[in-house]
Amino acid sequence: MVALTPISRKPVGFYVPVVAAAGAFAGLFVGTAQGSGLLGIVIGALTMGALAFILTQLIKNETIARWGSVILLAVIGFILGGVPMLVLGVIFGWFFGWFSFWLYEGRYRAKVAPYLTPGQVLWHFAFRIICGAILVFLITPILVVMPLSFNAENFFTFTPEMLRFDPEGYSLRHYKDFFNSSAWQGAVWNSVKIAPAATLLSVSFGTLAAIGLSQQHVPFRRAIMAILISPMIVPLIISAAGMYFFYSRVGLQGTYVGVVLAHAALGIPFVIITVTATLVGFDRSLTRAAANMGANPVTTFFRVQMPLILPGVISGGLFAFITSFDEVVVVLFVGSAGQKTLPWQMFTGLREQISPTILAVATILVVISICLLTVVELLRRRSERLRGMSPG
Amino acid sequence: MSDTADATNDTSEQAGPVLAADGTPLKRSLNRALRRQKLSALLLIAPLLIFILVTFIAPIADMLFRSVENQIVQDTLPRTTQTLAEWDSESGETPGAPVYKALYEDLFIAQERKLHTRLGSRLNYELTGASSLFRKSGRGVDDIGEVYQDQFEDLNDFWKKGENWNALLGSDAWLTEISGWKKSTGDVQPPFEMREGMAELLPETAEYYAIFADFVQNDDEDNLYKEDPWALIYSAFYDDLTGPTAAQIASYTGPASAELGEAAAAAPAFETVDYKAAFSEIDKDWGKTPIWGTIRAYSPALTNGYFLNAVDMQKSPDGPEFRPDNERIYGTLFLRTLFMSICITVSCILLGYPVAWILANLPARTANLLMILVLLPFWTSLLVRTSAWKVMLQQQGVINDTLVWLGIVADDSRLALINNQTGTIIAMTHILLPFMILPLYSVMQTVPPSYLRAAKSLGATNWTAFWRVYFPQSVPGIGAGSILVFILSIGYYITPEIVGGTTGTFISNRIAYHISSSLNWGLAAALGAILLAVVLGLYWTYDKIVGIDNVKLGG
Structure with missing residues (x-):
């Protein structure tokens, strides 16, 4: 967004108190951590207000001033509390340096509409901070798990060594445990055997059905769609209970085939939804043209239709794969010890004797899901490009 | 498509049938194409639909059925539930002697088949203590039957042996087959056949012996010919010898007629068993009404009992009612x-x-x-x-x-x-x-x-x-x-x-x-x-x- 509003420097009486208030806020936390919140507020407000005044009014050159504040606070931090405080000092120095000049130069006004009152500007930024906090809430659990998995101890919190960035505090032992434990490796192997088979089933049936569903005249379309989507809607525990009762009646409970069938059924709605969505943009005249030129329906399907809807099919397949790979409730009931999958092993670990190996597994899974997310996003873009829906 | 169909309709009314290239009326030709399209769409969907119906919808339906299914009481205690239907649960008195006798017969068969504990746990959901009651009674029923067994065996050693019972009750053709059969050959054991006329002569004995034979041959897979009968057979035998068909025994001339005549003559003097007292002795709960009320309430094949439980209610003589406050979860x-x-x-x-x-x-x-x-x-x-x-x-x-x-x-x-x-x-x-x-x-x-x-x-x-x-x-x-x-x-x-x-x-x-x-x-x-x-x-x-x-x- 370009600048909407002409900006000008602000008077000292405005920005120094604001920076001081921010300093007081930071001082509150540092102070309570050290034992006295009130003292922290006062010291924080005074030092940061003074810092803002010195940086803007005495040093003036912005680059020097900002680097200066970073170095100053870093040094103070290091003297007071070693490496962890140094990092904190750098962050504080960078933030207050930037904040002082941001306010002093009036840059905060540049991107908001010129007619806003100061109160509205304040709300504008407060709102962004709230949103930022919520996004942090979304991502924190995942971010916390990753460093904790390198913990050298059997603890689930950051040890003092870790906070000091002491290499002694970090190790790969939980990853070693994971790769050396037969229980975990067996679970991985089971997951790897079950998920692809289930995916294959749901993708092959699902794609055919999606093509059928996207034709113009389908009797009972709504009813059929409702049935096909139902595995996604019915709570997993109910699916699991029903499958457990029924599969033990027919002798599939506790077998590999039973688990694969159950997972295939759970993955089908995802395939149906993604593939029908892809088919919405599919130009039917292409298949007619192919038929016109003498291709039989099978050739038309594999040479014309399939390559065009392939991105949708693959991302549907990925969804089905992830569903099966992540699934624990149904396999818990339908499977037996011989089908113990990775999530099942994690679930038992979480319920019984929780060990940090779980965090190592979690980190590996997060990395896998980041890869899958990237693939799906690329496929989505490719599919839109193929169908000419977006230029990029 | 319906628009097109309407349009075709309109034209045909105005200017006679419009024909397609091959000479059929356009309307029919379009309809056929439409039908074919629908069919091909359905054919594409069918495999998945069947797959989902079998792997997902059927289990859900099965679960829904299970929430009302209640055949176990009827299947395990068929005679008891039948006789119990006439009992007046509100009278405050325990059921009459025939019910206890039926219970003895049902429970005997159930404990041989090891089904009584399952029934016990089922009824335990409704009445606490039912599980241990059934387990205890399962152990006790053998003793009840042995009263008659001992008396018959004391009378004549003939009644001790399974072979003799088979000779009396089995048909001649089956007896020749079974005597030549050996388990080690791997052939199927010849299924038991009742001697003709036995069902009229000794109706109860025949009925229970058939159940016994079926159990030994198919569940235990033992040689029936060598197997000594259950105590239940003796009590049924006693009932037959003293029952309404006893008069016919004198005219019986088949195998073992001498022993049968002797038994028939001795039976009326036998010590008898009061089933009601015997059960009350096993556990005094049998002499009280709650267990009978529960068995009767849960004897139909379908029940709303599970749903009542799920909403904190229970069956009572006056219809469904809420459970006491401390049992509502x-x-x-x-x-x-x-x-x-x-x-x-x-x-x-x-x-x-x-x-x-x-x-x-x-x-x-x-x-x-x-x-x-x-x-x-x-x-x-x-x-x-x-x-x-x-x-x-x-x-x-x-x-x-x-x-x-x-x-x-x-x-x-x-x-x-x-x-x-x-x-x-x-x-x-x-x-x-x-x-x-x-x-x-x-x-x-x-x-x-x-x-x-x-x-x-x-x-x-x-x-x-x-x-x-x-x-x-x-x-x-x-x-x-x-x-x-x-x-x-x-x-x-x-x-x-x-x-x-x-x-x-x-x-x-x-x-x-x-x-x-x-x-x-x-x-x-x-x-x-x-x-x-x-x-x-x-x-x-x-x-x-x-x-x-x-x-x-x-x-």
Whole structure:
């Protein structure tokens, strides 16, 4: 967004108190951590207000001033509390340096509409901070798990060594445990055997059905769609209970085939939804043209239709794969010890004797899901490009 | 297509039939094409439809059936339930002697087949103590029958041997077959055949001997010829010898007629068994009405008992009634599930709305970047996120450590964030938040930002502009997201199980408990059926508001 509003420097009486208030806020936390919140507020407000005044009014050159504040606070931090405080000092120095000049130069006004009152500007930024906090809430659990998995101890919190960035505090032992434990490796192997088979089933049936569903005249379309989507809607525990009762009646409970069938059924709605969505943009005249030129329906399907809807099919397949790979409730009931999958092993670990190996597994899974997310996003873009829906 | 069909119709009325290229009327030709199209579409869908029907819908239907199925009482105690039907449960008296005799016969067969303990555990769901009562009685019934067995065996050693019984009751053809049969040859054992006339001569003995023979040959897979009969056969034999058909025995001339005549002559002088007293001696509960009331209430093949249990009610002589206050758990559990799901939905709205708003109003590039932060948790394994919360919420976990370090809480009064409702609500709000943000975002994208500016330029304050102009247009998104989150949360199992402890669990945890621990499958099925009904109702609403075709995944 370009600048909407002409900006000008602000008077000292405005920005120094604001920076001081921010300093007081930071001082509150540092102070309570050290034992006295009130003292922290006062010291924080005074030092940061003074810092803002010195940086803007005495040093003036912005680059020097900002680097200066970073170095100053870093040094103070290091003297007071070693490496962890140094990092904190750098962050504080960078933030207050930037904040002082941001306010002093009036840059905060540049991107908001010129007619806003100061109160509205304040709300504008407060709102962004709230949103930022919520996004942090979304991502924190995942971010916390990753460093904790390198913990050298059997603890689930950051040890003092870790906070000091002491290499002694970090190790790969939980990853070693994971790769050396037969229980975990067996679970991985089971997951790897079950998920692809289930995916294959749901993708092959699902794609055919999606093509059928996207034709113009389908009797009972709504009813059929409702049935096909139902595995996604019915709570997993109910699916699991029903499958457990029924599969033990027919002798599939506790077998590999039973688990694969159950997972295939759970993955089908995802395939149906993604593939029908892809088919919405599919130009039917292409298949007619192919038929016109003498291709039989099978050739038309594999040479014309399939390559065009392939991105949708693959991302549907990925969804089905992830569903099966992540699934624990149904396999818990339908499977037996011989089908113990990775999530099942994690679930038992979480319920019984929780060990940090779980965090190592979690980190590996997060990395896998980041890869899958990237693939799906690329496929989505490719599919839109193929169908000419977006230029990029 | 119907438009075209109508159009064809109109033309044909005006100017005679329009013909297709091959000479058939266009209307018929079009109809045929339409039919073929429908058929090919159905053919493409059929494999998947059958697959889903078999692997998914059939299990659900089976579960629903299980919630009312109750054949075990009737199957295990067929004679008892039949005779018990005439008993007046309100008289306050125990049933008459025939019922106890029927119970003896049923229970004897059941304990041989090892079915009585299953029936006991089934009835134990309705009447505490039934399980041990049946186990005890299963051990006791043998003694009741032995009274007659001993007397017959004392009378003549002939009655001790299985071969002699077979010679008396088996047909000649079967006897020659069985005597030549050996288990080691691997041939199928020749199935028992009753001698002609035995069913009239000794009706009860014949009936139970047939059951005995079937059990030995098919369940135990032993050689029937060598097998000594159950004590039950002796008591039935006694009944026959003293019963209405006893007079015919004198005219019997087949094998073992001498021994039979001797037994018939001696039987009337035998010591008899008072079944009622015998059962009361095994356990005095048999001499009281509650167990009989329960057996009678649960003798039909279908029952609403599981559903009554699922809503904290029970059967009583005056029809269904609520259980005593201290036994009501499911009502509280359903209410708690609803309450927590609502809490989770509301927190998802509160947290999701600002994020969706900012995503919809930022420039596309920044919005896409921030979208990754929403999609990453969405794509991350549920177990990973749950374990992250388990680790973070612990007493010695990251959150408490941070709070203690900041001095907000004291070290000795760390917050209890896990194994209670708070834990479940925090973790599930995090897990379900993307399901709220995504539909909200897609609705908010369609609201033109100029509306807000227009409202403001017309003099509305920020709040009025938002509340009167923007918010109403985002309500469909809130509706869609809320129903989605609510449906998902009401049936959640994994997260409450791990972070919920005892007070933060949902109805689904109870269902799982009944399936895997208490083995009360009928009650699990009934609870599941109620939950399913709630979810399907919500799903139907969702379909009305949003339409299932509009479900989008991952943006």
